[in-house]
Amino acid sequence: MSANPIDDRPPRLAWGMYKRFLLAALVVVLASAATVATAALLEFKDDKDIFLRAGGGSLDKATKGALDDVDPGGPQTILLLGSDQRYIDIKQKNPVRSDTIILLRLNPERGATAVMSLPRDLKVKIPGHGTDKINAAYAIGGPTLSVKTIRNLLHIPINHVVNVNFGGFRRAVDRLGCVYSDVDRRYFNDNSPPFGGGPDYATIDVKAGYQKLCGQDALDFVRYRHFDTDLVRAARQQQFLADAKDQIGVGKIFSDRKALLRIFGRYTQTDINDGDAILRLLKLAVESAQKPVQEIPFPGDITGDYVTATPEHLQEVAHRFLNVAPATAKTSSGSSSKKKGSSKKKSSSAAVLPPGMQKAGTGAEDEAVLLAAKLPFAVYYPKATLSGASLQTDDSRAYDIFDRGGHKYRAYRMVVKTDGLGQYYGVTGTNWSGPPILDNPSERRRMGGRTYELFYDGSKLRIVSWRSGKATYWISNTLSRSLSNAQMLALARSVGKIR
Template identity: 45%
Template sequence: MKLHHEDRPPREGLRFLLRAGLSVLVIVLLTAAATATAGLLKIKDEIAAPPGAPPPIHTKEVTEAKPGKPQTIVILGSDRRYADLKKNNPLLEKSNPARSDTILLVRMDPDQQATAVLSIPRDLKVLIPGYGINKINAAYSLGGPGLTAATIKQLFGGDFTINHIINVQFKGFREAVDAVGCVYTDVDRRYYHSNLGLPVSEHYAEIDVRPGYQRLCGQRALDYVRFRHADTDIVRAARQQDFLRSAKDQLSTSALINQRSKLIRILKGATQTDTSLRSVGEVIKLAKLAIFSADHPVAQIKFPATFTGDPATGEYVEASEQTIQTLRNQFFHASPQVRKKTAASTPVRNTTGNAQAARARLVSGRTAGENAVARAVAQRRLGFRLYFPGKLTPAGRYASVTESGSLTAPSPRIYTIRDRAGHPHQAYRLVVLESLDEGSYYGIQGTDWRTPPLLAHPTSSTTVGGKRLLLFKSGSRLRFVAWKRKDAVYWISNSLTLSLSNAQMLGIAGSLTHIGP
């Protein structure tokens, strides 16, 4: 099917499409679903899927959007195809239940100043139409993307409209991350699990990702965003959204242009979409909305939840009716999120009140810090000073960065990180455990790579303890606080769930100190 001349976006519009495609691609990279972005990147091409690609999604749950009106997209990341169920494929010897590993809602609205993104916990307790009460990810096993969409509509109310569904397999995520040159990510702690010597009943996805700022590619990136063993759904969603932010800050339009053919091949072959996204007209309609939304920030709607049940036999995430309605309202009206972020982006002044608040929430951590770094400092393994905080949160304690569950004394991880040109840089990471039950860890990072992508776009700056600190916010909360010296940069990383207050983050960063020369 060819585009008529009047249907084609103008040449200037195509350039905007690439920018709009960037936002969509980043969102999709998180869940490995980028068929829509593929269409935006090469809008003049036919949308027809290549031979062997997953079939389109046929469902009555998708409503056609009117031109220029808001669109809501359901993005699913699944561990295998719905066709892997024996009832859908009699040729299988046994059933391999497919599960929706990630459920993400994205809304672009020309009347709002932000693109809304909402992660739905996969263990959320819901009513699945025709099947009763269960976890929301069971809807995919029972009826594929269509039943998942029906369950989402049941959850948020009958008039909740879904305009598109995108479903992807993990293979597409791995290959797409590699195609864009991988993603530099601030890893909060050690992620480790080995099935060696364990009974089959205790087998989980194997992973070995050490803490610290690093470049994650392919399978390691997938392992990191999917990790769930010993984590809650809330922490897992926060980790995925943090990966999304990292990718968004690093991907450039030129990178997408250079790799567009490869991305299109990868993404078309690894994703399913509703039938309308096989239509050039529908893709153009979505593209025009994406052009309009190209410069809008992403408003990430946090899902507050309560855990119920027994972790050993099955644990639910529950949300009240009032919570669901609040989430729906925030999802439909993302602009207040942007206004809140803008207001919170004003410089934080180091007033006496702020300093007192920081001190009230922190305790001395100098002795613990000296003990943690003493050996590394004595060995002079770094070519720059190893700073540690003189203040810690009251519950904070240094954690081992070696094997999971080891009894070794806490010490910094000292390692080498390479920039995109392949040049090596020295780095270290100190991990502080805030709450084991909540999976809350914060960190202290140092490196002689003075221009890492993470520090490219500070929100604002302030001065604390004689140090000029760069501030990086997520909404109203500080995600990173950085300090630059002539030979190195240092930053404090908040936990993934942003459990440390702004005053605590500033107090810890302002207390950075060192031992030795």
């Protein structure tokens, strides 16, 4: 998805209108990208009071002195804070911790827009309050203390902050038509007996497989954390963000702009209060929206109740965030089209499996037979597996999937759990010929008599896909991209077929 070019001389809109549109643009980043800014500059002329009537607030006084100035036209870093603060919390002044902490870097000179989620359990020094989890900064001192804590942690400039209530996220996703996302496994918790996850755990029931996630399911998916880790949760949020950015176009935002502005006004606060700064940021957002989203994984280790990171790792991830590069193809990870003579021979030999992999047993084939009986197309299954991994037959399934026009297709998902906490990879197939997840491959490669499409997230393979007959198939990496490129290619080359 890309924004239309911006005119050299956009219409001069009133300051109040600029602010409303900026808020819309930045919150839509959570569910689509900054394309709303294009709409603001080209079309919107009659909605300047919508945000104020909705009751939105400002953070400009609270954050004064905490944020960094930015040169006109220069790149900017925006801190997005998500919380589940309710009306009763505001009324009673109850402390609320930030449930989601995302940094967004807008810099059109780079080949991508950088997005990085910070684990809410990250162990940090909170200025004036000792050591605690990073989300405690929000409870103690709101967005201002969150900004100061993150600046001290990563030593990067933060130019603006947007505080988003999750009610707005849920409603915005619904208004924008939901988001197709690749759900790696089943997410389930029911606090009622006999399931009993406990009152501290949110209820959720999202099944595995590529599917359209709407409001509450989308929110449950990105917020889920128990039975995996805070780092996996951050990766899940980044995946959903990237999926949303790639799928939701300007046309949808145009048509629903009044309703969206009311949502943003009710559930969003920001620091920005200068008309010229708004216009510069809008232009920057438009230019950046044309770049792909690059997820920057946060390095860390689980240490008791905390996520910890060494100073060296923090310095490295900050450098990657500020100097983001677009996704790149790594031809050294497997056979290329220049090695046709050896590809077929290698693909049939278990002896050439990369380290950490082994030949699979018959479980995947048995499951494929069951799935094939429910589907009108062939089922591919992996004949190789990661060492220590196990097929999750309870999570694997055949199901219906619908495109945005309401046309029904069939699909299946085979789920494999690795020995890493919260790390699942999978095989998907569908007779939907054009699922959005397979738009814009990074590279096409011929191996073993089959053409594969490769999708990279930075230097790591996220998806390897192929087509057979009227169906499409793909191997999905884990949320944290824990499978190496060689392992991803080996899985794809190993597949067998049940008609």
